[in-house]
Amino acid sequence: MSVKSIFSDLYHEKTNYQIIPKMNYWFIFSAILLVVSIGSVFINGLNTSIEFKGGTSFETKVEGKSPSIGDVRDLLSPNDIGELKIQILNEDTVKVTAKRLTQEEQAQVVAQLAKYASVDKADVSISDVGPSWGKQLTRKAGQALAVFFLVVAIYMIFRFEWSMSMAALLAMFHDVIITVGIYSLLGFNVSPATVVAFLTILGFSLYDTVVVFDKIKENTKVWEKLKQVPYAEMVNVSLNQVLARSINTSIVAVLPVISLIVIGTYVLGATALLDFSLALAVGLATGAYSSIFIATPLIVFIKRLAKKVDNI
Amino acid sequence: MDQIPTWMYAVVAVGLILATLIIAVRNEGGIKRPYQLLAITLITVVYVFSLTFIQDIRPLLGLDLKGGVSIVLEAKGNPSQDQLEIAASIISQRVDSLGVAEPDVYPEGQNIIVNIPGAQDAQRAQELVGQTAELRFRQVAENQQTDPQILAVLQQVAANYEAEISNSSRSGSSTTSSSATTSTSSTSSTTSTTRVGGGPGSLKNQASSTTTSITQPVAPVSQITTITLQCGGTNPQAVELSGDLTKVTPREDDVADKPILAVDKDGAPYALCPAVLKGDIVKDAAPQVDTSGQVSVGVELTSKGGSDFTRLIGAPLSNQRVAIVLDSIVQSAPTIQPDLANGLTNNQLQITVGDGQGARGEVDDLVTVLKFGSLPVVLEQQTVQKISPTLGIDQLRAGIFAGAFGLLLVIIYMLLYYRILALVVVTGIALTGLSIYALVSWLGAVQGLTLSLSGAVGLIVSLGVTVDSYVVYFEKLKDEVRQGRTIRASLDPAFRSSFKTILAADLVSLIGASVLFYLAAGNVKGFAFFLGLSTFLDLVISICFMHPMVKFLASKPKLITMPFFGLASALDKKDLKA
Numbered sequence: 001m002s003v004k005s006i007f008s009d010l011y012h013e014k015t016n017y018q019i020i021p022k023m024n025y026w027f028i029f030s031a032i033l034l035v036v037s038i039g040s041v042f043i044n045g046l047n048t049s050i051e052f053k054g055g056t057s058f059e060t061k062v063e064g065k066s067p068s069i070g071d072v073r074d075l076l077s078p079n080d081i082g083e084l085k086i087q088i089l090n091e092d093t094v095k096v097t098a099k100r101l102t103q104e105e106q107a108q109v110v111a112q113l114a115k116y117a118s119v120d121k122a123d124v125s126i127s128d129v130g131p132s133w134g135k136q137l138t139r140k141a142g143q144a145l146a147v148f149f150l151v152v153a154i155y156m157i158f159r160f161e162w163s164m165s166m167a168a169l170l171a172m173f174h175d176v177i178i179t180v181g182i183y184s185l186l187g188f189n190v191s192p193a194t195v196v197a198f199l200t201i202l203g204f205s206l207y208d209t210v211v212v213f214d215k216i217k218e219n220t221k222v223w224e225k226l227k228q229v230p231y232a233e234m235v236n237v238s239l240n241q242v243l244a245r246s247i248n249t250s251i252v253a254v255l256p257v258i259s260l261i262v263i264g265t266y267v268l269g270a271t272a273l274l275d276f277s278l279a280l281a282v283g284l285a286t287g288a289y290s291s292i293f294i295a296t297p298l299i300v301f302i303k304r305l306a307k308k309v310d311n312i
Numbered sequence: 313m314d315q316i317p318t319w320m321y322a323v324v325a326v327g328l329i330l331a332t333l334i335i336a337v338r339n340e341g342g343i344k345r346p347y348q349l350l351a352i353t354l355i356t357v358v359y360v361f362s363l364t365f366i367q368d369i370r371p372l373l374g375l376d377l378k379g380g381v382s383i384v385l386e387a388k389g390n391p392s393q394d395q396l397e398i399a400a401s402i403i404s405q406r407v408d409s410l411g412v413a414e415p416d417v418y419p420e421g422q423n424i425i426v427n428i429p430g431a432q433d434a435q436r437a438q439e440l441v442g443q444t445a446e447l448r449f450r451q452v453a454e455n456q457q458t459d460p461q462i463l464a465v466l467q468q469v470a471a472n473y474e475a476e477i478s479n480s481s482r483s484g485s486s487t488t489s490s491s492a493t494t495s496t497s498s499t500s501s502t503t504s505t506t507r508v509g510g511g512p513g514s515l516k517n518q519a520s521s522t523t524t525s526i527t528q529p530v531a532p533v534s535q536i537t538t539i540t541l542q543c544g545g546t547n548p549q550a551v552e553l554s555g556d557l558t559k560v561t562p563r564e565d566d567v568a569d570k571p572i573l574a575v576d577k578d579g580a581p582y583a584l585c586p587a588v589l590k591g592d593i594v595k596d597a598a599p600q601v602d603t604s605g606q607v608s609v610g611v612e613l614t615s616k617g618g619s620d621f622t623r624l625i626g627a628p629l630s631n632q633r634v635a636i637v638l639d640s641i642v643q644s645a646p647t648i649q650p651d652l653a654n655g656l657t658n659n660q661l662q663i664t665v666g667d668g669q670g671a672r673g674e675v676d677d678l679v680t681v682l683k684f685g686s687l688p689v690v691l692e693q694q695t696v697q698k699i700s701p702t703l704g705i706d707q708l709r710a711g712i713f714a715g716a717f718g719l720l721l722v723i724i725y726m727l728l729y730y731r732i733l734a735l736v737v738v739t740g741i742a743l744t745g746l747s748i749y750a751l752v753s754w755l756g757a758v759q760g761l762t763l764s765l766s767g768a769v770g771l772i773v774s775l776g777v778t779v780d781s782y783v784v785y786f787e788k789l790k791d792e793v794r795q796g797r798t799i800r801a802s803l804d805p806a807f808r809s810s811f812k813t814i815l816a817a818d819l820v821s822l823i824g825a826s827v828l829f830y831l832a833a834g835n836v837k838g839f840a841f842f843l844g845l846s847t848f849l850d851l852v853i854s855i856c857f858m859h860p861m862v863k864f865l866a867s868k869p870k871l872i873t874m875p876f877f878g879l880a881s882a883l884d885k886k887d888l889k890a
Contacts, residue, residue: 051695061702103435125703126434128696132386136423136694144831151823159816193766196828196839200773203824207777207817211784214813245787251725252783253776256718260772263714276769 015243020236023297030174030294037181044184049191049275050097050127052134057097058109059089060124062117067094075112081105100131141195148202160213163302168209171295175205175286182282193276201283208249208291215242216299232300239296250288257281321363328356336856343804346860353743353856361746364753371749372756374764374838377708379701380429381437385691387422394680399689400424402445402639406563410440416760424691434698440563442693445639447591447685448568449625450584452633452645453541453551462539465557465573466581472559473575534558541571543585545629551585566640574635576642584635584642588624591638591685593617599675600662607675611661611682618659626652636681643681644674711768718772722779730786732871736861737782744778744853748846762838770842777821778850784817785810785858799873800866807859814854821847 019026050057069086072094076084085097094117101109106126114121149169156165179201183190216238223234260277332352339345364370375382385403387396396419403426404417416427426441456462538554553571555561560581561572568587575581593613600610613621625634630653635645646663663678665671699707719741726734748771755761788810792802825844829837866872 059703060700061706103438107435122433123700123702124698125700126696126698128693130386130692130694132692133384133694136386140831144827147831148824148827151827152820155819155823196766199824199828200839200843203821204776206820206824207780210817210820211780211813214816218809241791242787245783248729248783248787249776249780252722252779253773255721255725256715256772256775259718259721260714260769263710263717276766280773 015240017240019239020232020297020300026293026297033178037177040181040184046184046190047187049189050129051192054100054129054131055097056101056106056128058113058124058126059095060113060117060119061093064118066091075116079108137192144199163299164213166302167295167298168206170298171209171290172202172205174294175201175290178286179283188278189275191275194279197276197279201287204253204284205287208246208287209295212242212246212291212296235300246292254284325360325363328359332356332856346863349856350860350864357743357746360750364750369753369757371752372762374762375427375429376699376765377704378429379699379704381434382697383426383441384694385424386694388690388692391689395684395689398680398684403441406440434696438696444688444690446688448587448637449589450587450635450637451543451629452635453583453585455542456583461536462583465536465539468558469560469573470579470581473579541583541585545632547628563640574637574640574642582635582642589620593620594682594686597679597682599679607665607671609663609675609678613659615659618656622655638681638685644678707765711765715772718775722775733786737779740853740857743857744849747849764838767838767842770839771846774843774846777847781814781850781854782858784813803863803866818847818851
């Protein structure tokens with residue numbers, strides 16, 4: 001089938017993909033992803049930013065020349081302030097990350113960098129984070145996560161039947177674990193912005209799932225009267241009916257995020273945007289995948305386990 | 313000439329918004345009379361948006377977009393909310409002394425957040441903010457009222473202080489959480505009575521404003537380089553104070569064992585001897601009212617504090633005034649009553665303030681100050697972010713470009729997919745955008761809400777949620793038509809059922825945003841707020857605009873059956889019924 005005809009079928013809602021009958025494949029695929037993700041978090045850990053570990057970083061635009069990592073290292077290493085991580089961003093910006101420095105050491109580095117970059121001292125940005133801030137952040141993020149799960153679980157139970165709520169929540173866990181896994185595997189920087197993005201992803205992942213489930217719920221009402229086809233088939237038909245919409249949802253959600261990554265990072269060099277949008281893009285992709293290939297098949301799977309519905 | 317007052321604009325805005333909501337509810341989201349709802353929605357949005365120009369307000373930018381220093385301080389040892397408020401107001405006073413416009417200091421959980429906009433010396437700000445505020449007891453110089461040189465110095469100090477206050481209030485200094493800041497109104501006109509005799513020892517708080525009856529300067533103050541303060545009461549001592557005698561002693565020079573020049577909350581000046589005791593002698597403080605309606609502060613000292621008090625203040629300083637100074641500001645300067653020389657009963661002290669409403673407030677302030685002084689909040693610096701203004705502008709520009717580009721991508725995609733119907737999406741996004749701009753400007757002007765980078769990202773991200781509502785509706789509409797109904801007959805059922813889905817999905821988003829908002833701190837809050845705000849607006853716009861607009865278009869049968877309208881082509885129906 002050509003790409004064009006796939007698009008055309010989607011557009012005219014003529015698809016009939018066998019997503020539910022092949023659910024074991026998706027489950028195995030996701031299981032592998034989950035194992036790799038969890039394994040990587042244990043083995044590689046996460047590349048956390050100074051907000052979590054404590055430390056001091058400096059950032060400045062360099063005027064009149066293109067900065068080099070070697071020059072900056074030569075400039076700063078006589079200070080004896082421990083290991084330095086030096087990055088050149090967007091070709092004209094230097095970012096230096098160090099252990100936590102005293103105010104005197106900070107002033108020294110700022111003076112040296114300002115001189116090197118031919119800018120005023122006030123134009124050197126500083127970020128200084130104490131060692132216990134990360135704990136506070138982590139605790140708050142944990143709380144937010146727990147409360148979010150709880151509130152959403154309660155809401156889902158009222159809105160949908162229990163097997164659907166279960167499926168949606170499991171799919172949400174699936175998304176979080178895989179997103180964290182991808183971060184760990186690829187060594188992306190985990191900053192507070194990333195954590196916010198994680199939490200946002202949960203919302204998106206559910207959002208997409210809710211729309212798909214709503215369709216199934218609607219079709220279930222009709223199906224229950226006649227039960228002409230097995231439940232699984234009805235779900236598969238519903239899934240194909242919302243496929244176009246679900247893909248549209250993901251595309252319109254991901255377009256602004258891609259724009260954030262491209263424009264924000266590579267064109268204009270606002271580095272703060274990268275952490276955030278990267279996590280969103282990864283999360284949106286997993287969310288789009290999971291609401292169709294994991295969350296929906298899970299409903300059928302759970303129902304089969306519970307043997308609640310006849311003609312499954 | 314005849315300026316229309318702000319409140320009239322506001323009343324019209326509120327009226328229009330209410331009218332829109334009422335019409336929306338009565339017409340069931342445009343199902344009954346779409347024209348009416350559409351018209352009032354457009355009028356409201358355009359009016360509210362144009363208000364930002366009439367009133368000349370625009371969104372306040374966060375520090376990460378305009379540059380500045382942001383410091384997060386964590387309070388150690390679980391201080392109470394009251395103590396945090398005082399600590400914040402003390403820091404706020406100190407930051408005000410930098411003379412920058414709109415600094416923002418507020419407690420958040422166990423943290424105190426300090427935001428100072430503009431290009432700042434981060435180190436100076438850290439030094440200023442980081443010191444722990446101490447409560448000190450300093451004797452008021454015995455010759456404050458009699459020595460002509462001291463009188464001249466104090467007059468100059470008061471005048472300079474007054475000038476500085478009116479300057480900084482003109483430049484629009486901080487309006488947040490400053491319960492103990494420098495108000496120039498004279499509130500302490502309370503008369504004080506003397507309470508002598510047994511029971512708890514008593515101090516008499518002389519109304520501070522009465523002490524500044526300074527008459528004539530003797531010599532030009534600039535020529536005075538040193539003044540000599542008489543201190544010590546029955547153990548007399550002459551203490552020399554030199555340096556810049558034209559203004560209040562700067563905070564960094566305010567050390568316990570040196571004399572200082574200071575003012576009280578009303579700007580009355582004092583020449584103060586070296587500190588005799590510190591706030592740690594205080595165990596507790598509480599307001600008291602006696603049968604005659606006289607209010608006072610009951611102070612309980614620690615047992616060591618009680619004996620120190622008698623030895624260093626009660627006995628030697630009879631009939632002298634002792635100033636209670638917190639962070640270089642005189643809070644009260646009561647006169648020590650002679651009976652205190654005999655020691656305290658149960659380490660109890662009483663500071664008589666007077667009666668009346670003003671006294672009540674003064675007592676409460678003093679109680680909080682004393683409690684704070686007994687256990688000063690120790691602040692540990694958690695994070696310092698200094699964003700240079702150039703980086704801020706870069707981030708702002710990047711945010712705007714990214715938003716615009718993202719919007720463009722979404723619009724192109726929508727046009728490809730929905731053809732003419734996509735114009736409804738574009739107009740809807742425009743209306744949502746105008747409303748958000750107006751709301752953010754207004755919240756900035758009224759509540760001091762700032763738009764930070766993370767807030768901007770929240771807005772960009774929410775674009776997906778907004779557009780998706782249209783997708784849900786349009787797809788539902790196609791479904792209905794596919795089942796054989798006419799387009800016009802499909803509109804209402806499609807809207808009813810898709811709105812349920814939109815509501816469900818938006819609620820999940822709103823739950824997420826609220827949880828983040830209440831539990832998270834700082835810039836995460838900004839993100840959550842803007843995500844929540846635009847999700848909410850999405851719901852409103854889908855009722856007040858999306859459906860009535862499509863209904864309006866559906867009243868043109870030729871238009872909606874055209875292939876490029878977006879329905880016919882998707883449905884493969886040549887014989888589409890309008």
